[in-house]
Structure formats: structure tokens, C-alpha cells
Amino acid sequence: MAVDTAAYREMTDEQEAIVEMVRQFADEQIIPNAEHYDHEDSFPEPIVEQMKELGLFGVTIPEEYGGMGLDLTTYAMIVEELSRGWISISGVVNTHFIGSYLLMKFGTDEQKEYFLPKMATGEIRAAFSLSEPEVGSDVQGIKATAKKGEDGNWELNGQKMWVTNGLGSSVVFVLMKNDTKADPPYKGMTCFITEKEAWKETGEGDFKGLNVPPKIKKMGYKGVESTELVYDGYKCPPERILGGEEAGLGQGFVQMMDALEVGRVNVAARGVGIGQRALELALRYSQERKTFGKTISNHQAIQFKLADMATQLEAARLVTRKAARMKDAGERSDLEAGMAKLLASECGKYCVEESFRIHGGYGYSKEYEIERLYRDAPLLLIGEGTSEIQRMVIGKKLLQRHKI
Amino acid sequence: MKICVLVKEVPDAAVQKRIDPSTMRLDRGGEKNLNPFDTHALEAAMQIKEGGAIPVEEVVAVTMGPSSAVRALHKAVALGADRSVHLSDDALAGSDVCATGYALAKVLESESPDLVLLGQQSDDGECYTIGAVVADHLKMPSLTQVIQIDVTDGKLRCERQAEYGYDTVEVELPAVISVGDAINEPRYPSLKAIMGAKKKPLDAKATGDVGIEAGSVGEGGSKTKVLGLNPPPAKEAGEIIEDEDTNETVEKIVAWLDERKLI
Ligand SMILES: Cc1cc2nc3c(=O)[nH]c(=O)nc-3n(C[C@H](O)[C@H](O)[C@H](O)COP(=O)(O)OP(=O)(O)OC[C@H]3O[C@@H](n4cnc5c(N)ncnc54)[C@H](O)[C@@H]3O)c2cc1C
Ligand SMILES: Cc1cc2nc3c(=O)[nH]c(=O)nc-3n(C[C@H](O)[C@H](O)[C@H](O)COP(=O)(O)OP(=O)(O)OC[C@H]3O[C@@H](n4cnc5c(N)ncnc54)[C@H](O)[C@@H]3O)c2cc1C
Numbered sequence: 276m277a278v279d280t281a282a283y284r285e286m287t288d289e290q291e292a293i294v295e296m297v298r299q300f301a302d303e304q305i306i307p308n309a310e311h312y313d314h315e316d317s318f319p320e321p322i323v324e325q326m327k328e329l330g331l332f333g334v335t336i337p338e339e340y341g342g343m344g345l346d347l348t349t350y351a352m353i354v355e356e357l358s359r360g361w362i363s364i365s366g367v368v369n370t371h372f373i374g375s376y377l378l379m380k381f382g383t384d385e386q387k388e389y390f391l392p393k394m395a396t397g398e399i400r401a402a403f404s405l406s407e408p409e410v411g412s413d414v415q416g417i418k419a420t421a422k423k424g425e426d427g428n429w430e431l432n433g434q435k436m437w438v439t440n441g442l443g444s445s446v447v448f449v450l451m452k453n454d455t456k457a458d459p460p461y462k463g464m465t466c467f468i469t470e471k472e473a474w475k476e477t478g479e480g481d482f483k484g485l486n487v488p489p490k491i492k493k494m495g496y497k498g499v500e501s502t503e504l505v506y507d508g509y510k511c512p513p514e515r516i517l518g519g520e521e522a523g524l525g526q527g528f529v530q531m532m533d534a535l536e537v538g539r540v541n542v543a544a545r546g547v548g549i550g551q552r553a554l555e556l557a558l559r560y561s562q563e564r565k566t567f568g569k570t571i572s573n574h575q576a577i578q579f580k581l582a583d584m585a586t587q588l589e590a591a592r593l594v595t596r597k598a599a600r601m602k603d604a605g606e607r608s609d610l611e612a613g614m615a616k617l618l619a620s621e622c623g624k625y626c627v628e629e630s631f632r633i634h635g636g637y638g639y640s641k642e643y644e645i646e647r648l649y650r651d652a653p654l655l656l657i658g659e660g661t662s663e664i665q666r667m668v669i670g671k672k673l674l675q676r677h678k679i
Numbered sequence: 680m681k682i683c684v685l686v687k688e689v690p691d692a693a694v695q696k697r698i699d700p701s702t703m704r705l706d707r708g709g710e711k712n713l714n715p716f717d718t719h720a721l722e723a724a725m726q727i728k729e730g731g732a733i734p735v736e737e738v739v740a741v742t743m744g745p746s747s748a749v750r751a752l753h754k755a756v757a758l759g760a761d762r763s764v765h766l767s768d769d770a771l772a773g774s775d776v777c778a779t780g781y782a783l784a785k786v787l788e789s790e791s792p793d794l795v796l797l798g799q800q801s802d803d804g805e806c807y808t809i810g811a812v813v814a815d816h817l818k819m820p821s822l823t824q825v826i827q828i829d830v831t832d833g834k835l836r837c838e839r840q841a842e843y844g845y846d847t848v849e850v851e852l853p854a855v856i857s858v859g860d861a862i863n864e865p866r867y868p869s870l871k872a873i874m875g876a877k878k879k880p881l882d883a884k885a886t887g888d889v890g891i892e893a894g895s896v897g898e899g900g901s902k903t904k905v906l907g908l909n910p911p912p913a914k915e916a917g918e919i920i921e922d923e924d925t926n927e928t929v930e931k932i933v934a935w936l937d938e939r940k941l942i
Contacts, residue, residue: 292754292873295712300867330870343870 285596290349297356300329305360306644309498312363313647316497318443323367326397331357331368333395336375340391347537348599351544355592358548362651363498365545367400370440372541373534374401374448377466381518381530386468390446399445399473404435404504405531411437412664414450414528415460419506421451421467427513429453431467431484431506439658441502442487445473448517449504450527461528466517469509484509495650535659536612537602542659543595543615546623547588549652553623553630554584556645561633577633584626591619610672617665620655627652680852681737682724683790684760685783685797685809686717688744688751696803703905704773705803713751716798718758718865720858723828724796725759725866732830737761741786743771743779753876757868762880764790770886773898776804780812782896785889787817792853794835799824799857810857820854826861 286294304322312319326332334350336342350372357365375394378387393399410416419433431451438447447469457463471482478485484507490500513520517530558581561572571577598611627648631638638645656662690696691710699706721740728735740755740763742748752763766786774782787795795817800807807823814821826845827838839846840859850856868876886893894900918935922928936942 288750288753288877289874292750292757292868292876293870296867296873325867328869329867334870343874345870345874 286352290352293349294352294356296329297331297353298359300325301356301360301364305357305364309361309363309647310641310644312498313361313495314641316492318500319364319367319498322364323397326364326368332371332397332400333375335372335379336391336395337379340387340395342375342391342395346599346603347540348596348603351540351595351599354541354544355548355551355595358545359552360548361498361647362545362549362654363496365541365548366439366496366499369538369541369545370403370444371397371401373403373538374446376537377403377448377517377530377534378468380533381466381523381526383514383519383522385514386517386519390468394446400440400443401446401448402438402440402444403448403531403534404438404441405450406435406437408434408436408503412661414531415464417450417452417464419449419451420455421453421465421511423453423513424510428510429467429513429516431469431509431511433506435504435506437491437501438504439499439501441504442476442490442500443473444471446470447485447504448531449506450531451506453524453527457525462525464527465524466527466530467511468515468517469506469511470515478509482509494653495647496654536609538659539612539616539665540595540598540602540608542655543591543598543612543619546616546619546621546652546655547592547595548623549648549655550584550588550591550619550623550626553626553645553648553652554581554588556643556648557581557584557626557630557633560630560637564635571633580629580633584629587622588626591615591622595619610669610676613660613665613668613672616659617662617669621662623655624652680733680735680793681739681790682727682735682794682796683739683741683787683792684717684720684724684755685795685813686721686740686742686751686755687714687798687801687803688712688742688748689714689802692802698908700908703908707803711747711750713754714798714801714803716800716802716858716860717755719860719862720796720798721755721758721760722863722865723858724794726863727794727828727830728759730830733833739764739790739792741783741790742766743774743782743786749881752881754868756879756881757872757876758866759872760879762882764882764884766884766886766889768886768891770893770897773901774896775901775903776806776808777812777903778896778901780809781816782886782891783809784813784816785891786884787813789884789889794852795819795855797855797857799859807857810855814855817853817855820850821856822848822850822854823857824859825856826859828856828858828862 333342334345338344354365378390405414407417421429421431424430449467449469451465451467452463453465454463471478471485476487486505488503490502516523561577562570564571595615598608598615601608601611631645631649634645637643688711691712694709697706724738738760740752740760742752743766752765756763797810810823811821822837824840825837826840829836835850837848920931
């Protein structure tokens with residue numbers, strides 16, 4: 276007799292249909308082509324164009340602005356599937372998602388109406404930029420500055436680092452110090468919405484003073500460019516301060532930290548996705564490869580690896596979904612988002628390494644997909660806050676909540 | 680014109696299929712999906728509609744199956760069909776190919792389509808026959824294994840994948856056409872289409888609604904009876920001719936084939 280498992284289902288019909296579609300898209304369009312773009316370190320334009328048509332740039336943007344208005348939980352499911360294909364593909368959407376979150380939560384009506392419809396279709400893509408050559412974890416230590424000029428515009432100066440989608444984006448949400456003497460420093464920080472021309476190194480006209488040096492050469496996470504950004508007297512009108520000049524000035528740090536909370540769920544989903552792929556590759560390879568007269572899947576040591584990978588992956592997935600669900604329910608989820616990011620990014624790296632070991636010497640060969648995953652996974656340990664920083668945040672929150 | 684597309688819910692390709700020996704029926708548990716061949720039939724319908732050579736008012740997805748088959752219909756409308764019809768009735772359980780074809784034909788009669796499209800084979804039953812049975816009941820011409828459809832002067836010019844080479848056939852409407860997977864690359868349903876799927880009309884029909892005679896469907900109405908089940912014979916170990924790549928090797932292979940009257 277058929278058992279009705281409906282009661283145990285944790286996805287809505289729509290989420291199931293969406294996940295099925297994105298998985299098929301990853302299987303047919305991303306996985307077979309990733310090696311090519313990874314090898315050339317070139318932008319996967321045809322894949323990105325298809326993603327625009329499928330609506331993947333407007334997942335969380337409200338319907339009134341032409342998006343789908345879906346929640347963080349559904350978004351995380353999509354990111355997991357895209358990352359199972361290739362984390363660079365989710366990287367193309369990731370900074371865009373954070374930009375749209377900032378606008379949706381803090382933007383003025385004019386800012387939303389101006390940017391969101393074009394962002395929902397993917398016509399323009401967004402990047403966000405906190406990090407600088409000398410500052411990553413310690414965000415309050417940034418050096419780039421904004422100074423109000425006599426014409427009312429803000430003049431931006433300074434160097435930014437590690438801007439994912441730095442060249443292909445048309446809008447960068449950038450954190451600047453508008454008051455270098457503020458105490459505590461975070462009160463003197465503002466988020467500016469800086470427009471630029473996509474794929475153009477040297478800013479001209481309205482965008483003069485924003486230049487993009489050649490992309491950084493990376494170990495993995497190729498295809499999607501990470502660049503420096505040089506602000507050199509770039510003029511930003513006051514209405515391009517996130518939330519408007521009156522409400523937004525000095526609010527940049529708080530706004531960005533809020534966005535990083537959803538960003539962490541997003542990175543966690545990427546960890547689950549890459550880990551899932553690593554497990555799939557290990558399951559297949561271990562049943563094909565024979566040593567000592569049997570497939571290596573018949574050696575208990577290999578079975579234990581598979582078991583540990585699958586077990587950790589399931590735990591990471593559940594914590595990630597929980598953090599997303601809490602955020603969607605309007606509950607405070609900073610602790611859970613940190614836990615999800617820590618657990619899932621480490622799990623992604625762990626699964627990739629175990630799968631690599633299972634592949635033996637072939638795992639070291641570019642002929643096998645695991646070689647790319649091995650170079651891709653470590654990014655997740657660093658971006659959106661390192662594991663050390665996550666532990667700091669989690670520890671602090673725990674003590675705050677359980678003060679005696 | 681109006682196009683009806685037959686779609687079937689089948690076990691997902693990743694599910695290992697097995698036949699339940701107590702009922703002699705396919706165990707349809709586990710993950711299910713829209714039959715992949717039917718996505719090609721839907722895509723063909725959409726391309727005729729979007730091609731504009733002949734105005735298409737409506738594309739309707741039709742299925743016969745249990746309540747879970749609604750998911751296959753949602754996917755069908757997400758892929759572009761305007762609405763769907765779900766024939767579901769306990770009386771239909773256990774229908775064989777003839778009975779299934781008859782029941783589907785009765786639903787189609789109530790829709791009076793100008794063109795019926797379907798996949799050439801299902802992923803589970805794999806009988807390759809529903810198209811022919813449906814066409815017979817509807818008294819329409821039937822084309823199978825079609826891999827190209829062009830609309831010319833209100834007629835369809837079709838390319839069929841024949842055993843040797845291709846047949847080019849012209850057919851007048853109405854007609855029933857089953858398609859192969861070489862016909863097109865089905866699109867992916869967009870997020871918008873997926874989210875809108877439940878808003879498109881879905882008519883649920885029971886046998887009585889479309890005039891299906893109870894005695895002609897279900898286990899009782901089926902003319903075939905499965906008497907026994909046997910696994911296919913295990914593949915015999917082949918004969919390996921270990922040799923250098925010389926003329927002698929070729930002779931050995933030719934002799935081997937000759938012995939078995941294969942050449
Ligand atoms: C491929 C890639 C893409 C990126 N994309 C973006 C982007 O789009 N936008 C953006 O703004 N940034 C981006 N980053 C930057 C990223 O967020 C930073 O690299 C990260 O926050 C770490 O900062 P850092 O590199 O300056 O390391 P540091 O802060 O210099 O840290 C160095 C080491 O010290 C540890 N550490 C630091 N502080 C402490 C402490 N208090 N206690 C214990 N240990 C500590 C860190 O965990 C790390 O191990 C990207 C980075 C990479 C690699
Ligand atoms: C081993 C085995 C045992 C079987 N045992 C029984 C049995 O005991 N009793 C019995 O009654 N039947 C039995 N069948 C037949 C089974 O019910 C058929 O699968 C069914 O009748 C439909 O045929 P098909 O899926 O093979 O169609 P095919 O002719 O392969 O399918 C072609 C196309 O027809 C359309 N189509 C098929 N079915 C539907 C549907 N339900 N709704 C809408 N469109 C459809 C789809 O577009 C599909 O792509 C058995 C089949 C097999 C292989």
C-alpha cells in the first residue's frame with residue numbers, strides 16, 4: 276500500500292517545481308559547461324542570459340517591481356541547486372540578491388522604483404563592496420571616504436577590494452566613511468548606491484572617477500570576476516545615499532550588517548550545494564573504481580566517508596533552512612544565520628575534500644569535476660565573514676542571550 | 680485551432696522501476712514526474728502556437744491518472760498549456776493500453792481538438808501505442824515518431840523517424856501525432872510560469888462526465904491479462920577474440936558472424 280508522505284514534506288508544490296526546474300537547468304546547462312568557463316576564467320554569458328529569462332534575478336524582488344516576491348527559504352533552495360552545478364553561477368546572483376535586499380529594506384520609494392524593475396529582469400546587475408586591500412573582517416576599519424561637496428554631491432575616494440561582479444555590474448552598493456572621527460566608528464559610515472556602465476573599466480561622464488582595474492586572478496571561483504574598484508573623485512548625488520540623505524547618512528554599517536545576515540544564509544546554501552555535488556561524485560566514483568578485487572564502495576573505510584559526508588550535509592541543510600525560515604517568519608535569526616554559514620561552508624569544504632580523497636589520483640586530474648570543486652569550496656570559508664568571525668559572532672550572541 | 684496534448688505522470692527516471700508480482704502492475708511509488716517525451720509534445724504545440732503560421736486559440740493538456748497526476752498537469756501548464764483536463768476515477772484503475780486509449784479518446788471527443796499531440800512512448804509502460812489507439816477511436820489519421828512538424832497551407836508536413844531513414848508525410852487536420860525526442864529542445868518553465876500554474880483552469884472529469892462506458896475500462900474492461908512475469912534473459916558472456924589487429928583477426932570475426940548466418 277502506498278504511504279502518504281505528504282505530512283513529512285517540507286516543501287510547497289511550487290518550491291518542489293522550482294527546485295526540479297533549477298536542478299534540471301544545472302544538470303543540462305551548468306554542469307556540462309562549467310569546465311569550459313572555469314578553464315578560460317571567462318564569464319558564462321549564455322547561462323546567465325537563460326537565467327534572466329527564467330526569472331532567477333528577481334526571485335525575492337516584490338511582484339509590484341516585476342519580481343517573483345518569493346521568500347528567503349525558496350531563494351536558498353534555488354541557490355543550493357545552482358551551487359550544486361557551479362558556485363560561480365550562484366556568485367553571479369548572490370551580490371545582486373544582497374543589493375536588492377538593501378533596496379527593498381532600506382531604499383526610498385524613488386530608489387526602489389528606479390532600480391528594482393531593471394534588477395528583477397537582470398537587465399542590470401548589482402555588486403556590493405565593503406572590503407578593502409587592508410580591511411576585510413574588521414569592517415569598521417575601512418578607509419574609503421565620502422565628503423560632501425559644495426554642489427551638494429558626495430565625492431567618493433578610496434580603494435575597494437574583492438568586489439564580486441565588480442566589472443559586469445551596473446550598480447555597486449559601497450560602504451564609505453562619511454565621518455572619519457565618529458566614535459564609535461560605525462556611526463560615521465554610509466552606504467552609497469554608485470552607478471556605472473557594465474563591463475567598462477574606465478568611468479566616463481556621470482560615472483567619472485570610478486575605475487575597475489583588471490580582475491584578480493583566483494585559485495577557483497572562476498568565471499565570475501572579482502575586482503578592485505578605485506573611487507577617485509566619483510560624484511554621487513545625495514539621493515543615491517541608501518535610504519536618502521536624511522535617513523541614510525551614518526546608517527551604512529547597520530544596513531550592510533543586516534544584509535550580511537541574509538547573505539550568510541545564501542553562502543550556507545552554497546556550501547550545501549557544493550557538498551551535495553561532491554557526495555554525488557563520490558557515490559558514483561566509489562561504485563566504479565575497483566581495488567583489491569572489489570569496488571572501493573565495498574571497503575568499509577570508504578563507506579564511512581560517504582556516511583559522514585551525507586550526515587553532515589543533511590545537518591547543514593536543515594540548519595540553513597531553519598535560519599531562512601526564521602528570517603521569513605520575521606524572527607531574529609542572526610545567531611542561526613551565523614551557525615548555518617559556519618556549519619555549511621565547513622561541511623562543503625569537508626565533503627569536497629573527502630570526495631577528492633575517494634577519487635584517488637584521478638581527483639588531482641583536471642579530467643574530473645572534483646578537481647574544480649576542490650578549488651572552489653574554500654571561498655565559502657572566507658566570503659561573507661570567515662569561520663573565525665562566525666564563531667566570534669555566535670559566541671558573543673550566545674553570551675548576550677544567556678547572561679548570568 | 681485547438682491543440683490537445685496528452686501527458687502522463689510517470690515514475691522519475693532516477694527511480695528503479697519494478698513490477699508488483701501480486702497485482703502484476705507497475706509499482707508507481709516514489710518520485711514522479713511528467714513523462715519526458717510529453718514535454719517534447721508540449722513544446723511542439725507551443726512552437727506551432729508561437730510560430731503563427733496557423734492561429735492557435737488554445738493548448739489543452741489532458742491526462743488520465745490518480746490524484747497525484749495533478750502535478751504533471753501543473754507542470755504542463757507551466758510549460759505553456761492554457762488549461763488542463765484531469766480524467767480520474769477509481770473505475771479506470773488497471774486499464775490496459777486499449778482501455779486507456781479509449782478513455783482518453785472519450786475525453787478528447789468532448790474537447791474536439793484539431794490536433795492531438797503526444798509523446799511517442801511513456802517512460803514506464805513504454806507501449807508506444809496510445810497514439811494509434813486514440814486515433815482509431817477518433818477516426819483521425821495517426822502519425823507516429825514524428826521529429827519535425829511544419830505548417831503549410833493549413834496542413835502539416837511531418838518528418839517521421841522510420842526504421843531506415845526518414846519519411847516525409849503531409850497530413851490534413853484533424854490528426855493525432857506522436858513525437859520523438861529529436862523534435863525539439865523543451866524549454867524550462869520560468870519561475871513566473873511555475874508560480875502561475877495553479878491559477879490556470881484545471882477540469883476534473885470522472886468517467887460519467889465524458890460518456891465512458893464503465894464496462895470498457897478498468898481491470899474488468901481490459902482485454903489483456905498479464906499471466907506471468909519473467910525477467911529478460913541475462914546477457915551471455917561474449918566471445919573475445921584476443922589477437923593483434925591483423926587480417927587474420929578480421930577473418931576470424933567474419934567466420935564467427937558467418938557461422939551464425941548474421942552476414
Ligand atoms: C573570491 C572572493 C570574493 C569576495 N567578494 C566580496 C564582495 O563581493 N564584496 C566584499 O565586500 N568583499 C568580498 N570579499 C572579501 C571577503 O569578505 C573578505 O576576504 C573576508 O571578509 C576576510 O577579510 P580579509 O580577506 O581582509 O581577511 P582578514 O580580515 O585580514 O583576516 C585574515 C585572517 O585573520 C582572521 N581574523 C581576522 N580577525 C580576527 C579576529 N578578531 N579573531 C580571530 N581571527 C581573526 C580571519 O578569520 C582570517 O583567517 C571576497 C573575497 C573573496 C576571496
Ligand atoms: C509490464 C507491464 C504490465 C502491464 N500490466 C498491465 C495490467 O496488468 N493491466 C493493465 O491494464 N495495463 C497494464 N499495462 C499497460 C499500462 O497500463 C500502460 O502503460 C498504459 O495503458 C498506457 O500505455 P503506455 O504508458 O505504455 O503508453 P505509450 O503508448 O507508451 O505512451 C505514449 C504516449 O501516450 C500518452 N499517454 C499514455 N498514457 C496516458 C495517460 N494515462 N494519460 C494521458 N496520456 C497518456 C502520453 O503522451 C505518452 O507519451 C502494463 C504494461 C506493462 C509494460
